[in-house]
Amino acid sequence: MATRQKTVTRQKPTSQIEAPKGKLGIMIPGMGAVATTFVAGVEAVRKGFAAPIGSLTQMGTVRLGKRTDARAPKVNEFVPLAGLNDLVFTGWDIFEDDMYSAAANAGVLEKELLAQVKPFLSSIKPRKAVFDRNYVKRLDGPNVKKGKNKMDLAEQVRADMREFKKTSGAARLVTIWCGSTETFIEPGAAHQSVKAFEKAMTQNDEAIAPSMIYAYASLMEGVPFANGAPNLTVDLPVMHELSRKNEAPICGKDFKTGQTLIKTILAPGFKARLLGLSGWYSTNILGNRDGEVLDDPGSFKTKEESKLGVLEHILQPKLYPELYGNIFHKVRINYYPPLGDNKEGWDNIDIFGWLGYPMQIKVDFLCRDSILAAPIVLDLVLFLDLAKRTAELKDIGIQEWLSFYFKSPMTAPGLYPEHDLFIQMMKLKNTLRHLRGEELITHLGLEYYD
Ligand SMILES: NC(=O)c1ccc[n+]([C@@H]2O[C@H](COP(=O)([O-])OP(=O)(O)OC[C@H]3O[C@@H](n4cnc5c(N)ncnc54)[C@H](O)[C@@H]3O)[C@@H](O)[C@H]2O)c1
Secondary structure, eight states: OOOOOOOOOOOSOOOOBOOOOSEEEEEEEOOSHHHHHHHHHHHHHHHTSSOOTTOHHHHOBOOBSOGGGOBOOBHHHHSOOOOGGGEEEEEEESSOOOHHHHHHHHTOSOHHHHHHTHHHHHTOOEEEBOOOTTTSTTOOOSOBOOOSSHHHHHHHHHHHHHHHHHHHTEEEEEEEEOSOOOOOOOOOGGGSOHHHHHHHHHTTOTTOOHHHHHHHHHHHTTOOEEEOSSSOTTOSHHHHHHHHHTTOOEEOSSBOOHHHHHHHHHHHHHHHTTOEEEEEEEEEEEOSHHHHHHTSHHHHHHHHHHHHHHHHHHHOTTTOHHHHSSOEEEEEEEEOGGGTTEEEEEEEEEEEOGGGOEEEEEEEEEEEHHHHHHHHHHHHHHHHHHHHHBTTTTTSOBOGGGGGGBSSOOOSTTOOOOOOHHHHHHHHHHHHHHHTTOOOOOOOOGGGGO
16 A cells, blocks of 8 residues: 655644643642542552553553554653652641541542552641532531631632642642532622622622632632532633633533443444434432432532533534434432442433334443542643643633543533533644644545555
């Protein structure tokens, strides 16, 4: 076969990216199952007794140039990311447990593994949280800040951040929300500008949830913020404005793990083959604290909105009314304590093919929620730190190229999100190629047949 042996052409100059010098401080509001599984895992990998499976930054590669070029560096060799040995951690929680006790309570990791990282985990104690039961009805705890109003609480969080930076010696910081899912809130007047938001904070406006106070504090300090839960948090005009102004990149919402991950793997396949869909019934049983919080209708509504949008955006019923114009899509989450963090997700999928003949697919996913979420947390903090050091990314606000990690990806106002996992992966890897001045991969491939 004759292949055109072109030398690889650089598409454009490499973007300016500062080197990741010094330590990177990771700040986590919410030291529960996901956060502790992430931090314990990083320490286990650093000590060399576990592998960072599921992490694109640690195990993934990027193909460069033609298939015949055989160039596929590892992601962390292709772009300058902070190394695992340079990560330092802090967090906030309403409970007083240090990371070791919190991890033991969460029950995700085995005792033997936890024992090996005990001294490190025990050294991470929770700072007092900004918390209000009105936003998470099923929780209450003693380790909570007091302040004269929400602005005062934000000042206290900012002071925590500065203190952590100083005492840990971190050169840079990133915040990632791993706190509980807050009750459903719609964007309102208080969220439209920095001025309106600050006034609302001093007036203790109920439109301002605790997660927004952490987000405001972080962005005011110029620190990037990722949102792992479906709460609005940084998906608000005020936060977009602050993010761009203070060069603190943002992304969210809601880590794409478990059932939604599978949904965004299967649905693009049905669409690619033009198989119709009449119904998708998804139910979950889980027994961890997240499950308990989601048992409250307000928190569940926030989660439900995040989970339901996925199919509509992937299947595009307006473009394909005969195939996807009439889908019954239902998502249920049931709290069932005996399962702990080992969630079981069932999907009953009714599809139809040639001449309308019906078929069914059943999926039973016995998954471990926090095991799926931990590598996402790692990738997000490393990529957000990369964005902060990259001239082309640091002041654009929302980092849409990180949609890959979210159930409900944030996009510029008026733009629909991409939910298809494979489009999201192309977007992410092409962004990295673009930053390094490499050709984007289109998969056209005609050049091999000239
Ligand atoms: N595990 C997954 O696969 C997954 C996937 C997508 C999203 N999420 C979301 O990630 C978040 C964390 O999940 P988890 O399983 O670790 O839950 P978890 O209940 O184990 O941990 C959440 C922690 O946040 C703390 N918290 C609540 N409000 C807080 C506040 N205002 N300030 C500080 N701490 C606060 C709670 O006390 C708790 O320790 C949840 O919102 C969950 O919906 C998890």
